[in-house]
Amino acid sequence: MIDLRLLREDPDRVRASQRARGEDVALVDALLSADERRRSSGMRFDELRNEQKSLGKLIPKASPEERAELLTKAEQLKADVKAAEAEQNEADEAAKQLLLQLGNIVHSDVPVGGEEDFTVLETHGTIRDFGAEGFEPKDHLELGESLGAIDVERGAKVSGSRFYYLTGVGALLELALVNAAIAQATEAGFIPMLTPALVRPRAMEGTGFLGQAAENVYHLEKDDYYLVGTSEVPLAAYHMDEIIDADKLPLRYAGFSPCFRREAGTYGKDTRGIFRVHQFDKVEMFSYVAPEEAEAEHKRLLEWEKQWLTSLELPFQVIDVATGDLGASASRKFDCEAWIPTQGKYRELTSASNCDGFQARRLSIRYRDGKKTQPLSTLNGTLCAVPRTIVAILENHQQADGSVRVPPVLRPYLGGREVLEPIAK
């Protein structure tokens, strides 16, 4: 959630942010009046309660006849206090509900617009010219099947569309990627974490995934658990309700977990292969930092992502995601998009978001610097989303004979293997 003080002091800024996201600006005014009601009903309750307390102190000391009178008065007060409390609770709840609907304030440098209105910040690596090399590139599924690495047919048989098996070298490739990614993150000072994949509603809500993103979240109704779409959720909720000493910051975690996404509203999109699937594994970086460090940390996360993609020898570009495509929690988001030869375009492989205090406020995570206690900033960035990385590696490193060159960074984790060869059918 955003800072209510900011809303009171500079409502126009909040309105502008809401407009840039393409969301309803009327929500801001509804929230302002709800906040006012919350405040006045709170004051009324405090007053009555104060009166009740002072009256209550007199009763044990009163003489019998005074006592009877006081009790009558107290009884009346009791009803008033109860009514005022109900009013206060209702006003609090109403304000909270509105507040939870409001997305984070967008950073002023973010390009305004929808999915297609991003700004390209950088491009890295060289796109291969397969024409000059004299062969037509195969797509990742064709390659994956001939390598005995990917089986989507049986994935569909067992679990339905958008499910897959990684088999043989495919399975080994995932393990290699995960190990290499965790090694890079650990080297950079991240604490490796294996996290729960099922979380309570509070964790899901606190990270901002139950707003407009809710339709993409799996929910186990019988137990009221949510399946996480990213380990960002358990990593953010890890320090929920805690106050962290300033000298402990920054805290950096590298989470590894399965990720589950319903992919509602993507019918017919990326249906071939394993680019868009319901379940995949991912190594995610997560940082807790002091607010004044957030922007610098955001750039650092991006640098680590670039280091990773560069080490895999993939050509990619970095984009500044537009306001309409940010998601509720982020004030700014940088995506790294790798070149996919058979699609002839760059596709998202990693995503680094600066959430400022948005998640920290919802999850009640603060830090103490001297006397001050205030929400800290949380940031997250993908290091390796496995299936998409496999797609990019297979397609970009394929050779004319249908084999795939293994980038050196992965070789130690693949028993020194330099090439993945097609297997006989």
Next chain:
RNA sequence: GGAGGCGUCGCCUAGUCCGGUCUAUGGCGCCGCACUGCUAAUGCGGUUUGGGGCUUACCCCCCAUCGAGGGUUCAAAUCCCUCCGCCUCCGCCA
């Protein structure tokens, strides 16, 4: 799944049986001040969190907060109910 125990303002802890004197005790840690060649020790004061009022700010004041939420009562850390978490034992299990 069954039985029992526990949850107090950083940590430990008193208080809960028997409701009001709890404005929650004491210790540790931490912060400030005093004293002191330095350090240590000692003394004094402070030290939950959230909301609100007053303020440039500080200070100060009010309300809530004893795992969470309800209930009983004029009044709840204390009595009742539900839930959550942790621990012990039993059962089952990768």
